[in-house]
Amino acid sequence: MITRRVQLLILLAVGMIAPKGAFAADTQVAVAANFTEPAKAIAVAFKAATGDTATLSFGASGQFYAQMSHGAPFEVFLSADADRPQAAERDGLGAPGTRFTYAVGRLVLYSKTPGLVDGAGAVLKSDRFAKLSIADPAAAPYGAAAVQTMQKLGVYDALKAKIVTGGSIAQAYQFVDSGAADLGFVALSQVINVPGGSRWTVPAADHAPIEQQAILLKIGKDNPAAKAFLAFLKGPQAVAIIKKYGYEVR
Numbered sequence: 383m384i385t386r387r388v389q390l391l392i393l394l395a396v397g398m399i400a401p402k403g404a405f406a407a408d409t410q411v412a413v414a415a416n417f418t419e420p421a422k423a424i425a426v427a428f429k430a431a432t433g434d435t436a437t438l439s440f441g442a443s444g445q446f447y448a449q450m451s452h453g454a455p456f457e458v459f460l461s462a463d464a465d466r467p468q469a470a471e472r473d474g475l476g477a478p479g480t481r482f483t484y485a486v487g488r489l490v491l492y493s494k495t496p497g498l499v500d501g502a503g504a505v506l507k508s509d510r511f512a513k514l515s516i517a518d519p520a521a522a523p524y525g526a527a528a529v530q531t532m533q534k535l536g537v538y539d540a541l542k543a544k545i546v547t548g549g550s551i552a553q554a555y556q557f558v559d560s561g562a563a564d565l566g567f568v569a570l571s572q573v574i575n576v577p578g579g580s581r582w583t584v585p586a587a588d589h590a591p592i593e594q595q596a597i598l599l600k601i602g603k604d605n606p607a608a609k610a611f612l613a614f615l616k617g618p619q620a621v622a623i624i625k626k627y628g629y630e631v632r
Contacts (some may be wrong), residue, residue: 390525396452404443405535405538406435406538406610408436408610409458409602410439410457411437411611412439412441412454412557412609413439413458414442414446414447414521415441415462415553416462416552416572416594417462417485417573417594418440418552419627420485421438421460421627422621423437424614424620425441426617427529427623428610428611432607432614434611435607436607436611441552442517442518442521442522442551443551444466445549449474450470455601456602457599458611460521460596462487462551463594464483464594465523467595467596468595470597470599474492475600476521476598479603480562481625482597482598483595484594484596484631486594486631486632487592487594488569488584489568489569489583490567490568490581490582490583490587490621491505491566491581492567492568492580493511493564493581494558494579495566495579495580497580498565498580499579500582501564502582511565512544512563513544513546513557513562513563513564514541515546515548515554515562515565515568516528516545516547516566516567517550517551517554518549522550522554524551525591526590527592528567528589530588531584533590541601546562554566554567555568555572556612567584567624570583571629574627590624591609595614
């Protein structure tokens with residue numbers, strides 16, 4: 383008859399020889415669309431380092447917040463702004479004390495047409511284009527930054543009839559990439575590795591800072607994989623990936 387002590391020793395031995403990943407966990411992560419490519423790379427590095435999996439969903443920060451408010455089962459939220467993670471903390475959706483800035487984004491005016499976008503954004507005051515894409519300013523911080531930039535340049539009212547609005551920054555880029563728009567305001571991370579075309583990196587002073595914050599949601603507070611992913615996001619491997627895509631890290 384096997385005693386309780388022997389059973390415990392057997393369980394401990396099995397645990398010691400179990401292969402890496404045998405007890406791996408998964409976490410559900412809502413990711414702002416501008417952070418799609420770096421998030422994918424970080425998730426791969428996270429799995430290699432920990433054995434855990436980060437299952438990523440991409441979209442507009444405002445849309446994610448609405449979904450989370452109605453019970454969407456996300457455990458980690460990587461927003462494109464600071465406002466919504468702050469609201470999650472204030473409204474009881476986020477775990478207190480877990481919110482931090484993981485990246486500061488840059489806005490770019492981009493066109494697939496070489497020479498169309500100049501180095502100062504003066505094309506916005508010309509009649510050289512028919513359609514300009516932006517992300518929905520109510521749902522996507524990069525869209526709000528685009529509107530602020532145009533207002534600062536004094537061209538927003540004149541350009542309203544030419545603006546096509548995407549539900550997220552990913553759709554705003556798709557409009558330009560497909561030719562549905564001649565140019566558009568997109569995230570630097572979306573075009574940093576895209577050759578050709580023409581672009582203007584908007585000065586940071588032309589709009590409110592795109593301070594992107596992360597937060598652990600209360601649904602994930604008891605999931606070690608969710609906590610581990612946020613810890614990994616602060617680490618050197620993730621920071622190197624974030625910088626590679628043109629973001630600043632504070």
